[in-house]
Amino acid sequence: MSCDAPPSTEDLMPRRSRYDRGQTCIKCKSQRGNLVIKHTVYCSSCLPAMLVRKFRRALSTSLDPAAPSRGTPSRTPPPDVILGLSGGPSSVVLLDLVWKCFSAQGSGRKDERRQVGKVRAVHIDWSCLGRASLVESLKENCDHYGIDFTVVRGEEAFEPAWRNAVGLDGSAADAHIDLSSARLPFVPSLAGPSDPVATLRAHLRSLPTPTSVPATLHTLTRLLLLHTASSSDCSVLMLGTSLPRLSIDLLETVAYGGGFALGAEREEIVRTSRGDVKIVRPLRDWSLKELGWWLYSRQLSVPRGVNGKPTQALAPTGGKTIGKLTEDFVIGLERDYPSTVSTISKTAAKVVPAEEAAYTCAYCLRPAQKDATRWKAGTAIMSLPFLITNAATDPLTPPKTPPLPAEKGLADSLCYSCYTHLTARGGTGAGKIPALASNGGLVTLGEAGMPMPVWVQQKLTEEEMRESIGGFLLEDE
Amino acid sequence: MEDEKTITVKLVFGGGVEVLFSNKRNQSITIPAQAPASGSHPSRPADLRYLILWMSESLLTDRKELFVDGETVRPGILVLVNDTDWELEGELDYELQKGDEVVFISTLHGG
Amino acid sequence: MAPPRTCALCQTARPIVRRPKTGQQVCKECFFHVFETEVHNTIMSAKLFKPGDRVAIGASGGKDSTVLAHVMKVLNDRYDYGLEMYLLSIDEGITGYRDDSLESVKRNQQEYGLPLKILSYDELYGWTMDAIVEQIGRKNNCTFCGVFRRQALDRGAAALNVDHIVTGHNADDIAETVLMNIMRGDIARLGRCTLICTQGEDSIKRSKPFKYAYEKEIVMYAYFKKLDYFSTECIYSPDAYRGHARVFLKDLEAARPSAIIDIIHSGEAFQIGEAVELKAQQTCKRCGYMSSNDLCKACTLLESLEKGMAKLATGDRNRRRLDEEPAPENMRTIPMFHRATPAEPAAAP
Numbered sequence: 001m002s003c004d005a006p007p008s009t010e011d012l013m014p015r016r017s018r019y020d021r022g023q024t025c026i027k028c029k030s031q032r033g034n035l036v037i038k039h040t041v042y043c044s045s046c047l048p049a050m051l052v053r054k055f056r057r058a059l060s061t062s063l064d065p066a067a068p069s070r071g072t073p074s075r076t077p078p079p080d081v082i083l084g085l086s087g088g089p090s091s092v093v094l095l096d097l098v099w100k101c102f103s104a105q106g107s108g109r110k111d112e113r114r115q116v117g118k119v120r121a122v123h124i125d126w127s128c129l130g131r132a133s134l135v136e137s138l139k140e141n142c143d144h145y146g147i148d149f150t151v152v153r154g155e156e157a158f159e160p161a162w163r164n165a166v167g168l169d170g171s172a173a174d175a176h177i178d179l180s181s182a183r184l185p186f187v188p189s190l191a192g193p194s195d196p197v198a199t200l201r202a203h204l205r206s207l208p209t210p211t212s213v214p215a216t217l218h219t220l221t222r223l224l225l226l227h228t229a230s231s232s233d234c235s236v237l238m239l240g241t242s243l244p245r246l247s248i249d250l251l252e253t254v255a256y257g258g259g260f261a262l263g264a265e266r267e268e269i270v271r272t273s274r275g276d277v278k279i280v281r282p283l284r285d286w287s288l289k290e291l292g293w294w295l296y297s298r299q300l301s302v303p304r305g306v307n308g309k310p311t312q313a314l315a316p317t318g319g320k321t322i323g324k325l326t327e328d329f330v331i332g333l334e335r336d337y338p339s340t341v342s343t344i345s346k347t348a349a350k351v352v353p354a355e356e357a358a359y360t361c362a363y364c365l366r367p368a369q370k371d372a373t374r375w376k377a378g379t380a381i382m383s384l385p386f387l388i389t390n391a392a393t394d395p396l397t398p399p400k401t402p403p404l405p406a407e408k409g410l411a412d413s414l415c416y417s418c419y420t421h422l423t424a425r426g427g428t429g430a431g432k433i434p435a436l437a438s439n440g441g442l443v444t445l446g447e448a449g450m451p452m453p454v455w456v457q458q459k460l461t462e463e464e465m466r467e468s469i470g471g472f473l474l475e476d477e
Numbered sequence: 478m479e480d481e482k483t484i485t486v487k488l489v490f491g492g493g494v495e496v497l498f499s500n501k502r503n504q505s506i507t508i509p510a511q512a513p514a515s516g517s518h519p520s521r522p523a524d525l526r527y528l529i530l531w532m533s534e535s536l537l538t539d540r541k542e543l544f545v546d547g548e549t550v551r552p553g554i555l556v557l558v559n560d561t562d563w564e565l566e567g568e569l570d571y572e573l574q575k576g577d578e579v580v581f582i583s584t585l586h587g588g
Numbered sequence: 589m590a591p592p593r594t595c596a597l598c599q600t601a602r603p604i605v606r607r608p609k610t611g612q613q614v615c616k617e618c619f620f621h622v623f624e625t626e627v628h629n630t631i632m633s634a635k636l637f638k639p640g641d642r643v644a645i646g647a648s649g650g651k652d653s654t655v656l657a658h659v660m661k662v663l664n665d666r667y668d669y670g671l672e673m674y675l676l677s678i679d680e681g682i683t684g685y686r687d688d689s690l691e692s693v694k695r696n697q698q699e700y701g702l703p704l705k706i707l708s709y710d711e712l713y714g715w716t717m718d719a720i721v722e723q724i725g726r727k728n729n730c731t732f733c734g735v736f737r738r739q740a741l742d743r744g745a746a747a748l749n750v751d752h753i754v755t756g757h758n759a760d761d762i763a764e765t766v767l768m769n770i771m772r773g774d775i776a777r778l779g780r781c782t783l784i785c786t787q788g789e790d791s792i793k794r795s796k797p798f799k800y801a802y803e804k805e806i807v808m809y810a811y812f813k814k815l816d817y818f819s820t821e822c823i824y825s826p827d828a829y830r831g832h833a834r835v836f837l838k839d840l841e842a843a844r845p846s847a848i849i850d851i852i853h854s855g856e857a858f859q860i861g862e863a864v865e866l867k868a869q870q871t872c873k874r875c876g877y878m879s880s881n882d883l884c885k886a887c888t889l890l891e892s893l894e895k896g897m898a899k900l901a902t903g904d905r906n907r908r909r910l911d912e913e914p915a916p917e918n919m920r921t922i923p924m925f926h927r928a929t930p931a932e933p934a935a936a937p
Contacts, residue, residue, distance in 0.1 A: 384621075
């Protein structure tokens, strides 16, 4: 049936030649070009200035959209910035560019340097999951640039002490949920305090599809970065997301059902307990070639090799995850249809959420839609309760009960995609991630429920609080 | 070592792709000056198509899929010939010259 | 000995399939029941129909529309929708494809006792797809076919004096279209493509009751109900770009079956930002069909065919060249579009 939608001319997207005009640089119009970027040819003398301009422009748009493009310095003090470094090529380029543009030893003009305040860097280390540690080489890198460097271990997401360290409310007990019920009710944890690495592994191991594992690690990394930023009083978190990576992340978000927060994937402001943190991605217009050129021309070394992805050890057997499929798809498209990658990013910039956000997701802190998790449960009938209750009457009467059980649970405070990661079943290599199966620690699931990261807490609603203390209230407040 | 039957070129690796090549960022290699026929391509003077094939057979030990994709390099690897984008030099069809420097920079992973 | 497995829904019968949408093992009767009930729920929650509505089922003879005709008939009887239903088929004029599939539509007509209307490209436009492909080759022909089919369906519906066309677009089609529109930056279509029901001014409503039905389950339903359908793909193959999106979607589904429904949810969750302007709709000066330009797309394409310039017909830049070319004598045009308003019903066919 798909041919019913009238295709447009763009469907056909013929391959074009790699560059439009001659081989001469479009800027100086005298040198022979060295690099083709989007069909335009640049020489190696004109490239650095062009790339620095691109970086500054994207950063200004993100930091201060209303400000005039140059000249008049802003009256408000510049924000303190924390760089989230993965150790991959683009984070190495980000570090170098920030140094070049904002340090006293760099090449930026004095007024341009004032765009940001103090700069520091943080890396989330997942070596507890069997990945080679990049801490030493990243520290060396940051020392070289004179930038303060902090390491946060991934398992700290399950470390109660860390919760206090970053200023999160630490009064509630660690949350555990029951995955067997669609509302994800909270259950008392039977296990005593346990090792955070074991708890992290138990969390990942309980995810019902392997494809949720890298997605969850991505979210955990994002939250660890955010809380670190706010606890170090940095209001800006800068990430080295390149254009193809952004397009991959955007399509991945769509595939997880996260369309409501699509814009957040480009740029977002997250409210944490200690203040707002803005996430900016100043390399979001950079193609892979531009990144490669910068690495090459500045002789930068990349700590994380091409086979060092954090998810490598967590790849399911017998199939690819949605993240990997999307990456292969987008990078493959870039070769045959080069404009697609930037189109995806532009499309995401043009759409807005279809309704007001109802609340903030307890897991990922992104805006969530009212009843999205109920919508999900309603698209597929998973049980036939009416067959039992209405057995005497017509068994074909449609169900009148809401699709979700009536009890309260974490489902009510999750966004659609976090709910999906916790509940969607089936699919490639279901449950088969060798690295998680072995060496699992002491937590036994089923009895103890699925442990949640320390920022996910069982919050009583105001109504429930009133109910529980109702007898003691003297008058209606 | 080099005579008319062979050609020596310099290879440079960066962006993390060097881990596939014994972690060496620079290598000098000598390959036959004449590429044997392969697939639909007849025997011809050594070109980048042949160099990539030669590298995947002679230099890469394992994880070839992180470097090659069919007869070309994996998407996301920048190729420069004497500091110039290979797209300006004819890509796979570029004929290697003595002393050429060919750069492979991986950019894909990260974020 | 392990206990015998039972259906995850009724807990009694022996399961015969693993449901593609949920992964549950279910028995045949429960599968039929949940499949039909989910379509019913989709129809009810979108309030698609009211009693007395005259509805045309777009019938191609393929699996989606064959199952749709069957399920619409079942639900209309079971829940007393009170619909008057018709089958509407478009004959694109593709030898060895549409002529065969129309035979299966005719068999469906017999079985369900629904009146059938067939409208051909040949009678409406004076061109068959075979003749179009002969002139323009295989490269752009899907553009012609899509534009022509859309208008033909509306005109067939007007002739049947129905208010509403239901089509067999399934969840996979919609998810694929969401991906395509994101990848092409087609913001206007992105906003529209997840709507269950669309209605242009002056036009007939079009709905997709299978919006949340998985393609695999439609095939499964047809198989177990032994429905008679025609299963060959169009011989003029669709474009490569859409093919990429389709393969990608199937891979995503394999990695996680809920991905299809999740993509549709994403598509429903965002809308077009205010800054994006959409073209206002008007009616075509030549044939009266709704259009965003002076001439509707079908009239433009038909003119290019008549002038023998159909290879140029797509793209604004070529529009001027088309205008400069003198019209051939007896140039065929599309008859004027007349649509009876509900207040003045046209004579029943």
